[in-house]
Amino acid sequence: EDQVTQSPEALRLQEGESSSLNCSYTVSGLRGLFWYRQDPGKGPEFLFTLYSAGEEKEKERLKATLTKKESFLHITAPKPEDSATYLCAVRYGGSQGNLIFGKGTKLSVKP
Amino acid sequence: KAGVTQTPRYLIKTRGQQVTLSCSPISGHRSVSWYQQTPGQGLQFLFEYFSETQRNKGNFPGRFSGRQFSNSRSEMNVSTLELGDSALYLCASSRDGAFDGANVLTFGAGSRLTVL
Numbered sequence: 001e002d003q004v005t006q007s008p009e010a011l012r013l014q015e016g017e018s019s020s021l022n023c024s025y026t027v028s029g030l031r032g033l034f035w036y037r038q039d040p041g042k043g044p045e046f047l048f049t050l051y052s053a054g055e056e057k058e059k060e061r062l063k064a065t066l067t068k069k070e071s072f073l074h075i076t077a078p079k080p081e082d083s084a085t086y087l088c089a090v091r092y093g094g095s096q097g098n099l100i101f102g103k104g105t106k107l108s109v110k111p
Numbered sequence: 112k113a114g115v116t117q118t119p120r121y122l123i124k125t126r127g128q129q130v131t132l133s134c135s136p137i138s139g140h141r142s143v144s145w146y147q148q149t150p151g152q153g154l155q156f157l158f159e160y161f162s163e164t165q166r167n168k169g170n171f172p173g174r175f176s177g178r179q180f181s182n183s184r185s186e187m188n189v190s191t192l193e194l195g196d197s198a199l200y201l202c203a204s205s206r207d208g209a210f211d212g213a214n215v216l217t218f219g220a221g222s223r224l225t226v227l
Contacts, residue, residue: 034215043115043201043218044154087154097210098167101146103153 002027004090006102013109016077021105023088024070027098032091033071035064037084038104044087047073078109113137115204115219123225129190132222136183136204142166143185144209144216145177148199157200159209160185166208189224197226 004025013019023033032051036044048057050066057064061082063074073086085104092098116135124130136143144159144167156169160179177187183204189196200223203209203216 031210036218041220043203043220044216046215046217049215089154091210093210097208099156099210101154101156 002092002098002100004088004100004102006086006088006105008105009103010106011108013075013078013107015079015109015111018074018076018078020075021073021086021107022070023073023102025090025100026069027090027092027100029092030090031093031097033066034089034091035071035073036087036089038087039084047086075107078107080109080111083107083109115202115217117200117202117219117222119222120220121223121225123227124192125227126192126194128192129188130192130224131186131188132200132202132224134185134187134202134204134219136185136202137217140204140206140217141183142205142207142209142214143179143183144203144205145185145187146201146203147171148201148221149197154201157187161208167210192226194226197224199223 007022035047038044048064053068061076065072085106087104089101118133142161145157148154159167163179174190179185199221201221203218205214
């Protein structure tokens with residue numbers, strides 16, 4: 001069965017304490033892996049797209065990496081404003097394709 | 112540049128009623144896709160409309176339907192509401208198909224539906 005699993009479900013960090021979020025997937029024909037950030041009461045906001053194993057993307061304190069089975073979102077020296085739910089989504093499959101979202105990791109960064 | 116606009120933002124209905132939600136995409140975007148977000152199931156794909164035609168459909172009952180107008184604005188309708196339909200309904204627009212290659216989805220803020 002095609003699946004996208006994110007871990008942990010929730011993560012509490014102190015400001016400045018670096019960590020990583022995981023998104024593992026079991027799909028056939030990966031066409032792209034997307035990371036989104038969602039703040040309470042808002043829709044998801046696009047962060048990164050990764051297409052092939054070994055690819056890395058960076059934006060401020062965030063760095064996304066991709067292997068053949070999983071992606072990591074590394075957060076370096078997080079600040080309270082990084083608190084949000086981080087979603088990954090996998091686009092895969094043949095001509096019409098498909099899109100599955102993970103359930104997200106809720107990140108809280110305390111000052 | 113205006114973003115994706117969803118209306119209404121909040122609504123309360125009772126079981127058995129129906130509801131219509133609206134989504135105005137970013138200008139120039141031809142695809143509008145709809146998603147249901149709940150704490151237990153996360154974000155689940157409902158359907159996609161592209162140039163007024165339903166292009167993809169998720170695994171939801173026929174009570175969930177939608178349409179797209181010539182100006183790319185889209186509506187989704189849920190008939191005979193059940194308690195389990197309480198959720199945040201999100202729409203996203205993209206220039207090309209929601210499932211196509213490099214396309215990035217731009218989401219609206221959502222419509223929060225509560226069914227009593």
